[in-house]
Amino acid sequence: MTELRDPSPYLRGGDLVATNGLWRRRRSDSRPFVDRLVGHGASGLVYGLEARTVQTPEDLVAACRTSGLPLLELAHPHTFSAIAEAVADRRAADGRSRLDHSLRRQEALLDAVARGTRARGVLDVLRRHDGLEAVALDAAGLILAACAGAGELAAAARPPRARHAAGDLPIPVTLADGRDASALCVETRDGLHGHLVCARPPAALDDDALEALDQARRFLAVELDRQEELHRERVRFASELIDLVEAGEARPVETAARLERFGLQLSAGVTLLAVALDPPAGDATTVARAIEAAGAGGRPALVATRGEEIVAVVPAEPMSTGAEAPDALRTAVERATGSAARVGIGSRADAAGALHRSLAEARHALRLASAERPVVRWDMLAGHRLLMDLQPPEIADAFERTLLAPLDEHDARRGTDLVRTVEVFLDAAGHWKPAADVLHVHVNTLRHRLDRVAALTGRDLARMGDRVDFYLALEVRRSRAGRR
16 A cells, blocks of 8 residues: 555565555656556556545556556445455465465375385375376486376486585476476485476476475485485395305305395396496496396396496396397496496306306406497307306415416526516417517527426426416416406
8 A cells, every 4th residue: 555656665576556546646647656666566556446536547547558557446435454354364365275285295295105105105195186297216317206197207207417406496307308397306314316307397386386396305305315225235235245156155045045135036047247337436326226227127136346346136037138138237327327337247047156157257258348349248258267267266376376386486586587488488379489589588598498487387388288277377367466
């Protein structure tokens, strides 16, 4: 309510201004008055008629029409206070309605969590109470849950590239199918960021929708925390299991029970994978989520890190046959980590004793994988390295020490280079002259050195069998150095 010629200092935008026109002393006063209202964002003007005023002045009507400002006429004897009371009552009713709806939504969210429907139940509440289609993404950008009927959104949802924090308003994202959508950050206690992706763009979200999404985000943060803790437990468990497999201590009953605890049936067949990232990136939980979601077809997987190598236990089918599943696994890992991935796949294992063999095959396959051939399966392999990798470590080490330790001791004591001499001679395929040239010695000097090797080890490098033994011993040494 105002009778000032210039009420603009008191306008906040969106105001409905009421007046009896006492500020109007001449016809020319109407246009400046209306311009000031429009310039400060007034939503409309109410002109109150008095007993002696039968209609709104024509000049005021013309000014409002020209400026596009809505003009209402309040007939005598109605008062502005009656309008104010009606507006206040309506706003109070709207507020109670919104509060009631918010409380009902909150109760439905609590009920969904209490019934164990977790993230899916939270998203279903959004769909049922507010008509919002949404999906939840975990910290790796993979689908954590989707509301009923959101199949297309789940297939197209992607996390935003722009960084934002929990508590920020929704930011725009473009789905894989080109549609515009919104994303809200869902932050865990450890600072990991998942996302709540809504099918509506930010401009289409009113205050009620924003409140609903914020309520859901808080519940999803709890579920994301639970998922992260579960993944960390799986990674710890997988590391223990791989330790047992490497040490040859994987007992049949205990190993089967360990795998079954996390949904893997040893009797139905499992396969071990070795994965390398270039550059090294992400962590075991990130890779585990990627392998479970895409590589293992949504079925369980156990993933552990061994230095820069990642080892996974997955169901044998369809991973051990065909190329589609391994390629899907590699793609999922690359998308989750942002690094190029190489994958080595071992053979099917349906008994505890076969796990060591599958792991050795996977690691050997990984060593042969390259950018041109990023996925290598065990049945693509053949060679002495695989045979050596299948031996228990203590046997391979003892074999290497038996042949090379006498030469190491002689080299250390006399300052000779017998191990290097044997290595160069074998790399030259037993040809004397090329080996001597590499060593920068005369052929006779080379012969004397190899005679000394024979005297120390009892092995004659003129015999093919002894050459093979030395070659394998050197390969064991190289392999062990590569694992350090």
